[in-house]
Amino acid sequence: MATVGFVGLGIMGRPMLRNLLKAGHTVVAYGRNAEKLDACVKEGAQRGASNSDVGARAPMVVTMLPDGPEVEEVVLGAEGILSGSKPGSLIIDMSSINPLVSQKIAAACAAKGVDFLDAPVSGGEPKAIEGTLAIMVGGDEENFRKAEPILKCMGSSVTLTGPVGAGNTTKLANQIMVACNIAAMGEALTLATRCGLNPEVVVNAVKGGLAGSAVLNAKGPMLLARNFKPGFKINLHQKDLRNALETAEANRVCLPITALVQQMISSLVAHGKGDLDHSAIATFVEAASHVEVKVHGA
Numbered sequence: 001m002a003t004v005g006f007v008g009l010g011i012m013g014r015p016m017l018r019n020l021l022k023a024g025h026t027v028v029a030y031g032r033n034a035e036k037l038d039a040c041v042k043e044g045a046q047r048g049a050s051n052s053d054v055g056a057r058a059p060m061v062v063t064m065l066p067d068g069p070e071v072e073e074v075v076l077g078a079e080g081i082l083s084g085s086k087p088g089s090l091i092i093d094m095s096s097i098n099p100l101v102s103q104k105i106a107a108a109c110a111a112k113g114v115d116f117l118d119a120p121v122s123g124g125e126p127k128a129i130e131g132t133l134a135i136m137v138g139g140d141e142e143n144f145r146k147a148e149p150i151l152k153c154m155g156s157s158v159t160l161t162g163p164v165g166a167g168n169t170t171k172l173a174n175q176i177m178v179a180c181n182i183a184a185m186g187e188a189l190t191l192a193t194r195c196g197l198n199p200e201v202v203v204n205a206v207k208g209g210l211a212g213s214a215v216l217n218a219k220g221p222m223l224l225a226r227n228f229k230p231g232f233k234i235n236l237h238q239k240d241l242r243n244a245l246e247t248a249e250a251n252r253v254c255l256p257i258t259a260l261v262q263q264m265i266s267s268l269v270a271h272g273k274g275d276l277d278h279s280a281i282a283t284f285v286e287a288a289s290h291v292e293v294k295v296h297g298a
Helices: 013-022 034-042 051-057 068-076 099-111 124-130 141-151 166-194 199-206 214-225 234-250 256-270 278-289
Strands: 003-007 026-030 060-063 090-093 115-118 133-138 155-162
Touching (some): 099 166, 124 133, 141 155, 166 199, 166 234, 166 256, 166 278, 234 256
């Protein structure tokens, strides 16, 4: 069993940490929120005094944070993980950030003899709880093999996608497809509802065909039940699409559908819906059409 550091105890991080504990690993945890850190300690984690302390005590450290600036601060800051890490240590950033930021952090780590992987995840809170996340890894194959047993405690699919930055590029591709799928689902079910159909019947009719998808299976029932408790917040998906568009611009790629969905999301955020689950992306079309998609009789 390994000693693993863990920084970032939010919606995704805490269940991921819990699965490491269940697998028998020693986990040294740290986060700014004292209440969340206390809860992790009660579940069996060791308390880290700071990011630097976690780096000093654990030869392998996982970070799960909102965006690139937070990862840079936690890893590279004056009291960051890297300041405490010993040469030969491995930092695994499982946050979803701009691939260029991953490469910047990896270079800073390499200068101190510390290895780095970017390993963002897909599946939201439900799969984080189950330990069945899809994990997309960027980095050296030797480091990947070292990290793989730890990653498999948190995910059912763990794939090395290329060098550092490739994990987050793959995650951006994932997030484009998910956001556009949810937006398309919203358009389809809004049309069906306006035409007098029961949207639940429509979902059940199409999910076994080519239109069926993991997105429809997971997010369709949430829309129908008007359940927007966040497993993955709209605010975070806005961040991911922003990173996708910035990466596309840097690589001279045109992403017109992504840009349109990002504008839809920006409107929802402006209307105070940023903390809702990203299934609520579908409500943009509802609002524009003055239609509410829900189970008949609900």
